[in-house]
Amino acid sequence: MYRSHNNGSLRASDTNTEVTLSGWVQKSRDKGFMIWVDLRDRYGITQLIFDEERTPKNIMEQARTLGREFVIQVKGTVIERASKNPNIPTGDIEILVSELTVLNEALTPPFTIEDETDGGEDLRMKYRYLDIRRNPVKDSLIFRHRVAMEVRKYLSNEDFIEVETPYLIKSTPEGARDFVVPSRMNEGQFYALPQSPQTFKQLLMVGGMDKYFQIVKCFRDEDLRADRQPEFTQIDCEMAFVEQEDILNIFEGLTRHLLKEINGVTVEKFPRMLYDDAMRLYGNDKPDIRFGMEFGELNDVAQHKDFKVFNSAELVVGIAVPGGNSYTRKEIDKLIDWVKRPQVGALGMVYARYNDDGSYKSSVDKFYDQEDLAKWADVTGAKPGDLICVLSGDTNKVRAQLSALRMELAERLGLRDPKVFAPLWVIDFPLLELDEETGHYHAMHHPFTSPKPGQIELLATDPGAVKANAYDLVLNGNEIGGGSIRIHDKQTQALMFDYLGFTPEEAKAQFGFLMDAFQYGAPPHGGLAFGLDRLVAILGGQETIRDFIAFPKNNSGRDVMIDAPAAIDEEQLKELHLKVHA
Amino acid sequence: MYRSHNNGSLRASDTNTEVTLSGWVQKSRDKGFMIWVDLRDRYGITQLIFDEERTPKNIMEQARTLGREFVIQVKGTVIERASKNPNIPTGDIEILVSELTVLNEALTPPFTIEDETDGGEDLRMKYRYLDIRRNPVKDSLIFRHRVAMEVRKYLSNEDFIEVETPYLIKSTPEGARDFVVPSRMNEGQFYALPQSPQTFKQLLMVGGMDKYFQIVKCFRDEDLRADRQPEFTQIDCEMAFVEQEDILNIFEGLTRHLLKEINGVTVEKFPRMLYDDAMRLYGNDKPDIRFGMEFGELNDVAQHKDFKVFNSAELVVGIAVPGGNSYTRKEIDKLIDWVKRPQVGALGMVYARYNDDGSYKSSVDKFYDQEDLAKWADVTGAKPGDLICVLSGDTNKVRAQLSALRMELAERLGLRDPKVFAPLWVIDFPLLELDEETGHYHAMHHPFTSPKPGQIELLATDPGAVKANAYDLVLNGNEIGGGSIRIHDKQTQALMFDYLGFTPEEAKAQFGFLMDAFQYGAPPHGGLAFGLDRLVAILGGQETIRDFIAFPKNNSGRDVMIDAPAAIDEEQLKELHLKVHA
Structure with missing residues (x-):
């Protein structure tokens, strides 16, 4: 012993x-x-x-x-x-x-095994087994386990059944790039690793499983950005005989359960916001509503003066920065430089100080008098002592830019408190999204998402206007998960594939099994998936997911500890009927 | 609604x-x-x-x-x-x-959606979503969920932490064939899908996680036999600062918990049997002990008479079949035919009837008198009314043959009641196993298994005799799982790799990270893995695992429902730097 x-x-x-x-x-x-x-x-x-x-x-x-x-x-x-x-x-x-x-015995570790270590990211990854000894990593992994257990407990109590779906499936051209697995026994053929168990969970609904969930690894062979992993974990769910309302209620319940059990935080009923409103008020489909600073659209009050920059813009939009009038000229100049960074991309920023005495002082005093600026304050909700920041340009671009500025300012103002939790449902997403490069529309959520009743006819005339029964759960400015009510009849699904540019042959080759299934009595169904890595990090009050993953990969998709991927034997390649070429 | x-x-x-x-x-x-x-x-x-x-x-x-x-x-x-x-x-x-x-609406289903269906295996697999509507499949999937939940509940209560280990890892030549995943970002390199998270769980122990578990998919690219799947699920566990006894106690507790919660069956402390005894008494390292019929080795009492078949045999071994004397001559002849089938492979079978009056009648009365046969009865534990069946030949072969006969007879006698649960620990497995084809020894469990203290020196002189701290849990004649105490120092691990024929370079290339880890303070550790698919089937009283898997593959590794694997685009292959060749 x-x-x-x-x-x-x-x-x-x-x-x-x-x-x-x-x-x-x-x-x-x-x-x-x-x-x-x-x-x-x-x-x-x-x-x-x-x-x-x-x-x-x-x-x-x-x-x-x-x-x-x-x-x-x-x-x-x-x-x-x-x-x-x-x-x-x-x-x-x-x-x-x-x-x-x-x-x-032990060699001297390459970095100190303390809460604050002297080890850099690369060294910690190479010796991840030593990094895991440190409390911040160890506690994060234990925290993740607790969250996953509570998820399973809640969903089981709600009669959900965890069903394991296969990992060796079929590659589909839709969505991100698949990781593939060559088959030795079926020459020249490949399995694909699932990007999500989407079609399988729908088949489980056709199969009468009624309420399905799974905490499951998913795979995407994408060029990795910071904090993205080629393999990631989803809480994947699907329900039959449900409308959007049923799904939102269950998963709001799950989230509330986690906040209570894990964080000891009680949250009221989650607010719901239309996608269009989220874009209008926050320039973003995952607004952080821990703080206000809502957008005020200024076209009506700021255009048709002599200021050409605004007059030629599709959208003029501003936010009021609480207490921002205390910024020095230098600080404001820095802010203007900040919005001009390539990552934000604004051409410039107009501002107006709202003085404590009720007067205004703007960077465009030449064009706007006190009365004009009072209207700006009214639209942006500014109070004396605030600073009004205004951007202008293309609607989509300027919204993204002002959203970035809003988040940056909130961060500086300490309004993004990781101990405060502000969940939000964003609903009524568009069915389709315009790819600005190709001019084609593609499915915003995925091709199985159902358009809102009566809107499918709009596909022919105004595809961008078609809304879907699709929803995202947003927590503190992060998309925690999303889902939709699915198409459940073969005709509509065929129409969607057609619209998305699949020939009937392609649709049949890729998704024939699903459309076949829809002929044998498919119930109305819908579901959603939460990203577990992100959810756990946010509940844990952290910005990055890496400490919540035992053995993460780096930004080149490598595991530097075990040195994978690696070359394999010629013999192995031969068995797989493959040759590597440059 | x-x-x-x-x-x-x-x-x-x-x-x-x-x-x-x-x-x-x-x-x-x-x-x-x-x-x-x-x-x-x-x-x-x-x-x-x-x-x-x-x-x-x-x-x-x-x-x-x-x-x-x-x-x-x-x-x-x-x-x-x-x-x-x-x-x-x-x-x-x-x-x-x-x-x-x-x-x-629904087309007429291709088979009836009833408990007893008219659909054959192939049809049911193609339309698995309809098959799942049938109670036997649906209930099996729900049953599996309940078992998995109880496993998690028990292990969590015992302070185990479920940690997700990566799926995209590195190919190793040891063990079965790996499924590999070509890397797009690392030309000519491949990930492998894990055959088990073995090295990662050991690294978690080095990392101080202390008690780890995971219900996890594993992958083996083997030629499939009936009831084998290329992807399967393990309950994978590892503990630090433990001896064999600690591990057996915890997982005996888990198994007892499952039998109680799932089956309502209370089982006493599990018996333990040495591997050598299991082979001697049952001809098998996973004996079904729901019934007796233990082997009696008859060399001492049956050799050195004039019966050449026995005299030339390495092993003469028999079992007593309860009530077997009631078999007709014809039935016994059929039994003799049965053992001669290629699947069993015996050359013949000698038998002796033990009459109710205490007399014997054997197929070899020419060589053995009543007194001789009384000794056979004594050694095999036969009672009046029984039939003694005797096989002879090479020890390993004849044990396997008699084990097959024992199981067949038990089945016919109704002794294999799926409602009765007889768990058993088989312990002290050999460290190495002789590959009869190559004459080389390889690791019986895996190359990380620790030899028994003080036995490592035997590797040089009598490798087959070295026992390991390795153990299997057997339930009703099925191996439910197994594990071992691991090597935790670099020297012993290097010695093992050397013994198994790895050059130091190969060992370093494949497992360098593990041997490195052992230098930084590796605790004594050990663990085990249960096969969930099999465990669930046995708890559910079923012979085959297929109904407990939502979307199984057929014996060619194909998913006939989605028709995978399949060809992929030339474009995709090109991105992966691969060419298919015949």
Whole structure:
């Protein structure tokens, strides 16, 4: 038996107990006549004491040889500490060691195993097994486990059944790029790894499973941006005989359950916002509503003066920055530089100070008088002491730019408190999205999404106006998940594929099984998927998902710890009927 | 709202309630003045009634058009049934329908959606979404969910953390063939799909996670035998600071928990059997101990007579078949034919009848007298009325043959009751296994398994004799899972790789990260993995795993429903730097 207790469990009430402990040497302090060692495991730290008067000499000597991260086992007696440490639960006691065994030695770790480490990102990834010993990573993984357990508990209680869908499926041209898996037994053929279990969960609804969920790995072979992983985890759900309202209620319930159980936060009924309103008021389909700073559209009050920049713009839109009038001229100039950065891309920014005495001072005083500026304040909701920032240009672009500015300012103003949770349903997404490069429309959610009743005819005349029964859950400015009511009849699905540019042959080759299934009694159904990695990070109050993934890949899709991907044997390639070419 | 209740929930106490129900038409009976429809969903069946006197004429007519598997919605009133059906929970009531909506029509299904279907395996797989509507499949999937939930509940309560390990890892030559995934971003390089998360769970132990589990998909590109799937699910576990005893206790606890919660069966402490004893007594490392019929080795009492077949055999071994003396000569001849089948491969079978009067009659009376045969009865534990069956030959072969005969006879005798659960730990497996074709030893469990303390020196002199801290859990003659205490120091691991024929360069290229990790303070650790598909099937009292997998593949590794694997675009291949060649 390696241990009688773990290193987080002993208390003053255990004094005089004989215990066996195992763990890692966190650190040791040698005062000559006494040596203290902090022994660490997943559960905590227990202080060991070796003392010239009470510890056998050979053990005293052995204790001197212990290095950081050595794995040791000790036997000893729990004694009360002379100087207690109120910062750790075991701080009232220490162990007077009578036996010491080194279970494994350790080289000096390449970075410090402390909450704040001196290790850079690359080094930590290469030695991820050491990084995981650090509390921030270890606690994140435990936190993730707790969230996943609560998800399963809630959904099981709601009669959902977790069904495992296959990982070796078929490649489809829709959506992102698939990872493929060559088949040895079927020459020249490939499986694909799922981007999501979308068609399978719909087939489960056709199969009468009624309420399905799965916490499942999904795969996308995309060029990776920061904080994107080629493999990621979804909470995937589908329900039969439901309308949008039923789905929103269940998953609002799930989210509320998590906020309560995991964060101890009670949230009222989630607000709902039309997609169009989200774009109009926040320039964004995932608005952070922890704070206001809603957009005010200024075309009516700012155009048709002599200011050409505004007159020629499709949209003139501003926000009021609370207390922003305190910014110096220099600070405002920096803000103007900030919106001009290539990542934001605005050509310039107009501003108006709203003075405490009720007067205004703007960067365009030549064109706008006090009365004009009062209208700006009215539309943007500015108060005395605020700064009104105004951008203009193409509607889509300027909304994105002002949204970026809004988030940046909120960050600077400390309005994005990770301990505050502001969930929001964004509903009535457009069915289709215009690809500005090709001029073609493609499915905004996916090709199985149902248009709103009676709107399918609009496809022919005004495709961009067709709304879908599609919805996203947004939490603190992050899209946590989304879903839709699906098409469940073969005709509509065929129409959609046709509209999206599939020939009937292509549609049949790719999705024939689904359209076949729709002929055998498909129920109305819909569902949604949450991104678990992101959800856990947000609940954990973190910006990045990486600490919540045990073994993440870097931005080139590599696992630098195991050095994957890697070349494979010629023999293996031959069996797969493949040749690598440059 | 599509429904106010599901089809399994209404009772006599709901009489006179107005309800809305949705579901599939299971069947309808038209008696002219009355029509009854069985409405089905996941939860049960509710009878609908349409009645000339009480139902509007148009609805009556509409009801006549309903075909099997139509998806409908009805509104109506719960009424008491004239003739109650005690076989279903809703059998006291029926719904007098006032509104009927056809939500989706259905073609006639290619096989009947009944517990006993007329559909063959191939048809059922092609239309798996219809097969899932059948109770045996639907209930199996729900059963699987319940088992998985209980596994998670138990392990979480025992402080295990579920950690997701990556699916895109590195190919290793050890073990079965890997499925590989070409990398687009890393030309000529491949990921591999995990055969198990073995190295990652060991790294989690090095990382101090202490108790890890995961219910996880694993992949093996093997030629498929019946009831094998290229992707399968494991309950994968690992613990740090443990000895074999700790692991057996935890997972015996898990198994006992499942038997209790899922099957309502209480099982005493699991017996443990040495691997060598299992082979000696049952000819098999996964003995079914629901019944006796232990092997009796007869070399001492049957050799050195004049019977050359036995004299030349390495092993002479028999079993007593309870009540087998009642077999006719013809039946025994058939048994002899049975053991000669190529699947069993025995050359012949000797038998001795143990008559009720205490006398014996054997097929080798020329060589063995009553006193000799009494010794056979003694060694095999035969009683009057039994039949003693004896095989002889090479130890390994004859054990396998007699084991097959033992299982066959037990099956015929009805001794393999799926409602009886007889778990068993088989322990002290050999570290290495001789490949009879190549004459080389390879790791019986895997190359990370630790030899028993003090036995590593035997590798040089008597490798086959080295035992490992390796164990299997056997349930009713099936290996449910297995595991081992792992090597946790770099030197021993290097020695093992060397012994298994890896050059130091190969070992470093493949497992360098693991051996590196062992240098930074690896704790003693060990673990095990259960096969979930098999475990669920056995708990469910079934022989085959297929009904417990939502979308299984056929024996060629194909998903015949979605028709995967399939060819991919030239464009896709090009991006992956690959060419297919014959």
